[in-house]
Structure formats: C-alpha cells, structure tokens
Amino acid sequence: METRLEKARKDPESMKARILAAARRIFGEYGFHGATTRMIAQDVGIDISTLHYHWGEKKDLYESVILDINKDLGQSLIDVENMIHGRPLAERMAIAIDVMTDYLFAHPEVSNLILLRYFGKTRHESGLDFKVPEFTSDIARSMGLAKDTKLVSPLAMMEVLTVMNAIHNFISGENFFRPMTGLERGDYIRTAKETLKFILIPAFVQRDRMHAQD
Amino acid sequence: METRLEKARKDPESMKARILAAARRIFGEYGFHGATTRMIAQDVGIDISTLHYHWGEKKDLYESVILDINKDLGQSLIDVENMIHGRPLAERMAIAIDVMTDYLFAHPEVSNLILLRYFGKTRHESGLDFKVPEFTSDIARSMGLAKDTKLVSPLAMMEVLTVMNAIHNFISGENFFRPMTGLERGDYIRTAKETLKFILIPAFVQRDRMHAQD
DNA sequence: CGCCTCCCCCATCATATGATGGAATCATCG
C-alpha cells in the first residue's frame, strides 16, 4: 500500500507535497513545539483544516517529515559513498565534507531537524527514530573505521558522530554564527568547509599512516 | 540595584534560586516552547502563581536562565584559562577538553541551552544574546589563534566554534548517542573525551609546528 | 495582641493552538 508520504514525494506540486515541504522548513526552524499547524498552513497559503485533511494530526505530520528527511539524507550518503569509493582516506574525507556540506546548505532543514532531535526532548515520546545508528555505521565502514557495519565499536561511532555533527553545526547554526563572523553567505560556506577539512582530516590521516606502518 | 538574578544566586536555598535551577533544567531539556511554566512549577513543587510572583512572565524567567548560564560558563572558561596558562598547545587543549567536558557533563543544561539557542528559533525575538562572540574571541586568543581578542579572524572564530560545539554535542546528545553505543555513563564520558582529543588536537598542533619552523 | 509585609496557593480568566463538522467548490465520469 502506498503511504501518504510516498504519494507526496512522487508529485512535488501536489498539495500533500507542498504541505510537507513547508512542514520541513517550519519544524526545522522552530522545532516541534515551536512550530504551529497554523504557521505551516499559512506558509503554504491554505487553511489548517486542509492541512489536517491531508496529514492528520500534528504529530503524524512531524513524523512524516522525519521519515522524509531520513530518505533524503540516506540517499545523499549513498551518493557520496559512490563518489569517493576507492580513493585514499584524506581525499575521501575532503570530498565527503565538500559534497555533504553543499547538500546540507541547500537543505538546511535536514541539519536543523536532526540536531533539534538530538538535543531537545519533546513532551510526548515519538517512538519513531532517526536511522542515525545505521547511517553512522555505514559512514564508519566507509571511513575504514570498521570492517563490518554490524561490528562498529563505540569509539568509531563517536568519531563518526563528531564528524557529522561538526558539519551539521555550521549549517544549522548559520543564523547565529554568520553574523558573528560578519561573512557573506558564500564566504561563510567556504570558510566552514575549509575549517571542517582543516580540523577533521589530520587526526584520521595520521592514524591511518601509523596503521599502514604495521 | 540588585537584580532578581543576583539575589537568587546568593542563596541557593531560596525559592527564587530553586525555581531558577528547575527552569534551567526544564528549559534545557525541552527548549523554550517545549517547556511550560507548569512543568517548572511542578518540578519545584509549587504553584505556577508562585513562579510568576518571583520571576514574572515566562520570557523573563527564560532570559534570567540565559544570563545565569552565561555567568557560569564564563567563569568556567576563566578557570580553565588559568589552569592551562603557559603550557604547550597540545597540553593546553587536552586539559581544556578534559576540564570543560567534566564541567559540562555535570551541568548538561548549559550545553543544552546553548545548542538549542544556536539551532532553534523562538517565535518572539528575544533581543537578549549569549556572550558567544566574547567567549569565542577569548578562547581564540587562548588557543593562540589571535593576538588580540578585538582582532579575531572569521576563520579563527569558526575553528573555535567547531571545537566548542564538538564538546557540547556529546553532552547535549547523550540521551541520543549513548544508547546507540551501549555504553555506561562513565564509559561514555571517557570515550567522548578520548574522541574529542583524538580528533580536535592534531590539526592545531600540526599547524603550530609548521609556524614554529618559520 | 493588632498590624504589617512577605510569601504562597486556589480559583479563575484570556488566549493560543490542535482539531473537527459541515457547507461550498471543483473535477471527473457516465
């Protein structure tokens, strides 16, 4: 059976899809409790009852947004994986950082929603989870931190989380950080990439070289 | 004139202080919109009207919490600065990471509130800001990334933000990340420190050595 | 004691917000 979410993703012009897109943005900016169905409806230019007609209650819409984000992020990770396959570690990481950063800056609500979910509770438990563990394991394998996605050590997971979160932080914190730096958006993005590559790559490359010596 | 906040900080047993402490926790967990005055009052074991009696409207209480957090964080940074003064860079960073991580794990609402403020909007503008720019500049100077706190380059600021945020992320994301790893709390904290030191230090040390060669 | 001030709670209000029912509109198809 086709879910509402699948239907919405097929036709981006449909009302379902337009509501979903607006919900991604608004939930991403204000979080679950900070966003109101009225804000989302107004953003689309429709009545709230239309929103309820298509997506049911607020929590259902929110969970659909999370699923949607998950799909997009998972696809991006696959794309990156294919792009960097077979290259040396430093190059793999540099490309991954560049590509993921570009993707996320183009879809900042992805980073926003992920981080807000990490760091903020919601009054009612959602039961629904990000696929963070799977994604993290995949990246760990891709970075050569684990042989098998089933056997990723806690240390490796936390290393991956550090890298991914460092990227998300710059995207999601743009509204706060960019005014601090006084940079234009383009410069901010360039500097973010530069900073991320400068800080994140050397440690892994160094360890990689040491292991190669054995 | 003594502010309500100053009064509350003097006597931690006072009702004012107890409410403030609860507010730090609840706002930290749920964010501004996710937290309700009733939740905070219930946490203290008092009526909401008592809360309003001491702190006025919700937004005022929230801003007091932010000011309170700022003072605590600023003091911690000063403590760390004194502790690491004069040592070589790698050592300075390792100690700073250890000490700040311990402090923040003991007061996770500090990280929570900071990150939620970075990444989530609130419906009404607060006008009140974290002292993030000043703190960031101080750390930049302390890390040798700038001669003067008045002249910190955007690049240096973003490097500092990367480091600070990496720490906050592990504290604030514990509820999400620790179950992923299956670690006990103590092991989680240890692994977080290890990971942070492993990733964050080498890049700066490498660059420091290169500059020393000049 | 009588009065005052400070502090706290009960009852209540006002508004924001999630949600729904039913009418109106539009498209599709026989």
Add this chain to the structure above:
DNA sequence: CGATGATTCCATCATATGATGGGGGAGGCG
C-alpha cells in the same frame, strides 16, 4: 447535464497554557 467523490474553507469546539486577583498564613514589630 447530473451524480459522485475529492478537495478546500469557514465556523466552531476543546484543551493547554500563560497569566492574574484575592485570600490566607507565617513571621516580625509596635
């Protein structure tokens, strides 16, 4: 066209939440 179903909006409800007024009590002080 006329029937049918899908979609949208208007009016309205129910609840959660922020906020307030007034009363009561504890303690200090004449």
